[in-house]
Amino acid sequence: MYVVVAGINSMSKRLVKKLEGNHDVVAVDADKDKCDRLYSSSGATVINKSPTTISALEDAGIEKADVLIAAEKEDNENMVVCTLAKKYGVPKVVTRVEDDEYVDAFQIIDAQPISHNDILLSEFLSTVEHPYLVKLANLKGDLELVKASVKESSELEDRTVDEIEKMKKFPQSFEITSVLRDEEKVEDVELRENDQLIMIGPEKDKEKLDSFFQSQ
Known part of the structure; x- marks a missing residue:
């Protein structure tokens, strides 16, 4: 995909580096x-112009963009960027939002708002309420991708994935999708201390899963 990122900051820099291996990023x-x-x-194309201007977005190739990510600090600047992107027919427009009062306005112009405060709140709550799990991603249908580790002297050691499930x-609402050992995926193995289990399941059952790993 062709991705335009409007605004460079710590978050968007990490995003660019994650995307550039598989996508054309400007x-x-x-x-x-x-x-x-x-x-x-990075290997990304970088343009030194204000992303709130038509000339900057045209230089970035906005007319062929599949996705635009608005990451400016100010919501009003992101509003301008998103409006211009929609004018050029960009199919997917995503924007950072600082003030939740802007969320409805972004939705009106068909831009997908992502609230920094909501993400932080969600992550902090997840860490406090489910300390034995690490949330990796939100998926469709209220599903989450989570990770848990095999503790020292755990009863899970020497068991297989099938045995654990x-x-x-x-x-039973959770499925173990893979096992990581020393950051490498392994299959059909008996578990060892520090192995990491990657699982998919509904958010509503995370407390049960957390309790399972707490008692291992």
Whole structure:
């Protein structure tokens, strides 16, 4: 896909580096130092212009973009960027939102708002309420992708994935999709200490899953 990122900051820099291996990525920002640093540390095309201007977005190839990500600091600037992107027919427009009062306005112009505060709140709550799980992603249908580790002297050691899923206290609504050992995926193995289990299941049953790993 062809992705235009409007605004360079710590979040969008990480995003660019994650995307650039599989997509054509162009970043736009008015700050020359930010542009120079991103250019030197990534393979993305970088344009030193204000992304709120038509000329900057045209230089970025907005007319062929599949996705535009508005990551400016100010919501009103992101509103301008998103409005211009929709004018050029960009199919998918996503924007960072600082003030929740802007959420409805972005939705009216068919831009997908992502509230920084909502993400932080969700992550903090997940950490506090489910300390034995690490949330990796939200999926469709209220599903979540989560990770848990095999503790030292755990009763899960020397068991297989099939055996764990059949244990009485393991919630049947969750599925173990893979096992990571030393950051590498392994299959059909008996578990060891520090192995990480990647699982998919409904958010409503995370408390049961957390309790399972707490008691392992």
